[in-house]
Amino acid sequence: MADHSSDAGDSSNDGDISSVMGFSGFGKKARTFDLEAMFEQTRRTAIERSQRALEERQKQEVEESSVSRPVSHTEKPSTSTSRKQEADSSSSSDSDSDVIGPPLPPQKEDDDDDDDFVGPPLPPGYKRSTADSDDDDDDDDEDDDNPVRKIPDTHEITLQHGTKTVSALALDPSGARLITGSYDYDVKFWDFAGMDGALHAFRSLQPCECHQIRSLQYSVTGDVILVVAGNSQAKVLDRDGFQVLECVKGDQYIVDMANTKGHTAMLNDGCWHPKIKEEFLTCSNDGTVRTWDLTSEKKHKSVFKPRSLQGKRVTPTCCTYSRDGKLIGAGCQDGTIQIWDRNLSVHTKFHCRQAHAPGSDTSCLAFSYDGVTLASRGGDDTLKTWDIRSFRKPLSVVSGLTSFFPMTDCCFSPDDKLLVTGTSVRKDEGNGKLLFFERQSLQKVYEIEVADTSVVRCLWHPKLNQIMVGTGNGLAKVYYDPVKSQRGAMLCVVKSKRKEKHAETLTQDYIITPHALPMFREARQRSTRKQLEKDRLDPLKSHKPEPPVSGPGRGGRVAAHGGTLSSFIVKNIALDKTDDSNPREAILRHAKEAAENPYWVAPAYKKTQPEPLFAEEEDEEEEVDKDQPEWKKRKI
Template structure:
């Protein structure tokens, strides 16, 4: 059958259906495509594209051999790309015209059906070969901008190749903690607050956002009374602080310094330290778990490493790890730390060993190096790298070593000659894990303490910073702020930063001007002077000082003139005569009295005649009713009895 007739029949059926349903038609006619023409156009486009790519590669190799500049190379590439883009646009127009030849003229405004493959192919070609036009309000990229971008890329490449350029040491600020050694240093995870502790028992809180150029701490306290602060650390969330002191009990403080928890103290009379609730001797170090915010760890001179839980009601330890020497004897751990994933617990001991346990198995060590440092030297710090493979140890034998925990028998690298006089000298990794930092100690007036930087792979000393004329003990490189904090032996805490490479932290307080001190308001009496006041209300003019003193001298009250001696009988409680003293009065009136009171009966009878003639007290009351007294008369028997000797008288 003829296809034209079939199409006419279908059109007549559509017209009848449209008239029955009550509308004019079924819309515009769909476009038709010639598939052979489309495939041919796509094949040609692919061939031309491959040819252009080959030509560009050949041109690039020729330009490299001839040593032409990058700017000329870019211009040639741009011209070739422009030509290719023009050719692609012409091909696009041809394909559009060829595809539109079989369609209706009014179908260009509103297309029905799937998009044209050649059109999209041409658009893809244009996107790859031509740059997009600039957005409204923006400027187009020029060759100079490209050169600047290349220079920036080169600088970034240099920074990647040379990690020394990433050390932020162009600027520094000094925080004065006190006059004694700063033995503890901690920054919260956000980098907003710094905490320092020292041998003066003080813990000081510093807020970078709240400080001005005066650089004053906003709070100072002594959480452990008269015990030196040995370690401070913020938890993972930054809401509490672990305080390790010379006491046997660790404390946990909140961000404002208020007490949250105090660990229990163990019984020092129990031999097995695992049976006690807590430590029985001075603490050496402690740290928080990197993943569990409630768990922390401490080590002590009682020869144990203990883990704790802040929320524990009994305040006793969770688990106990007991380091042992080669002979199985007790060893004192001097420092301890968690691995980055929190699965391992490492401790450096006084016998020079480094012992590592699995956190869930507290009996036997998982890794044990028996000659990590010289026996008897205190290993001051252990630090895991960010990738969790390398362990750095700072020894009391003036060395810094790195270890691969996958092969823990021998150190990977060793650096010697790093003087260490303190049992808490730090070492830490840089945020990009390419550098290792530690501090050196000096004696008084014998040089400057330094902060030494080592390359992690080659372990060459690549940089050093002279901190101050005292030992550099604590060091901390915060990854978020990109700032380095150092605690020194003369009571200072230094912060090193770079205005370009560092963020917030010390940059917030150095831009604030120092606040003026508010003067205390004092109330003063104002004198009101009236020129026409009465003389009685006028204030006397102040005369010369000499005349005023002479006047006061004549005044007995102001000059405190002593009273003259009493003449006469005396007055006002004062006694005169014979010197006017109390002793002379007693001698005159009592001691020299001639009356003899040795016979009390005669002394009383002296007043009998006067009492009978002139009664005054008792007798007048009984004058009417009192009978006359009758006295017994003496007989002869009584007289004879009186004459008998004393030894014959009957005792009554």
């Protein structure tokens, strides 16, 4: 009884406190849930439902088998079976009442497949149609099987690099920056996130002075750029265009190119190692393919020397790494494709002697993403695919692909199902095209007419799913699809062009002196327009400049040309361009006039000496000789 009375007192005290403080429920314990018990009950309920669904399916199969037998019209279901069904229905209703959670919506027809379906419940009165789901699956499968639908070509933007051929393109791994190189020696940087609708490059430089840019590529990490130009020294720049490394030049008088520290002739191509961020590869007209290390700039890392069938030196025109970085491939001028193991530089691992026509420059080698297929773009207007495991014959060949440039390239699509390359055209003879081929059979499945000029470079970025194209008239085009692509060109298209801000110039320097005395403080300038109006009223600031002096000049100012004596002399005598071939005749042409009409010397001696008397030079010389000693006399 004491406990009950104390409880009653506590409850009354709680009620008084809650009424005073203005809230209810003071002193009640929070409701607790046993989560483990709830999970266990849910699991058991799910097991029971799956068992019940299995029993109903077995029962339906039995009924279908009984229906298939011939049944007499007088036959009726037994009462025991009906009772069993009623018992099952009652048990199912009881089990349903024990289910925790919101009830399932009623359905018109029960389907055995619905019990196995995992996902949100269907709305009431709707029956899941297997045909609809099958159609959706078929559409998805068609999209997956048809790689043409993944080509992003619904929209395009045009970047104006210059007027000459865009010979190099590169995107960093993240797809934020694009760099373009051209025959006009310029390398331009384009930042998609920082560009507006005007599509202007934020930086332009000439890293190799007066040498055409042959190849550009970002490293794996995207922090440095490899620049290969028409000289013999490749350069490495950072993201802002400042030089990090310049390869050393070799000694051109050494016969064995393996004994020189670097290339001695024009470079043709170069690329970064796909796994090692400090290593890159270059090939040159000196007949070597060299690997370099970013940390050591005094010498190359290793040398590969392609050779012909007779063992003579062959010029490599393009080079590349395999996707895993273990193989190094080079296309040569004699039409061969030679592949070495990266760690063994003496003998080739794979060698195809007649890959392309001899004497044609193989412009590009590209490995597929799975590393099995090699694509080669030849100077003989062909595109071929090769299986590295059997390198004697090409898998497929496409001919008639015109190429006028030694850097016309090809690339694989991100899903590895398509192969892309460009074609060249002469001026006013059609449009350059970007062609898409199926990888296995090299059947043309799609094409894009780019412009009325050649398509030189093409690049399909896997992260952005956008295609970059370099053309022969100085344009770089970017193709994208707002649905299938992301970032990249879509960032700068939505931005409007910035308005040019005209800087307002002040008429005089404004000096701010916050701690000066009030008598020395200058009035604060409210606006430039008012200050200009005040200066216009000031006679000193708005004084008209003095006109040029006409006449002899005054106040130290020089007059017009020819006004002073010196300028007159310069104008009439020093600048006299009369050319007399004989200077003696030019002097004596006035002698006759001076003798007939004397003006300067003769009138002064007219009274005292009307007839001039001149001394005889010979007599004077003889007298001088007589007075002089023997050793001073003139010898005649």
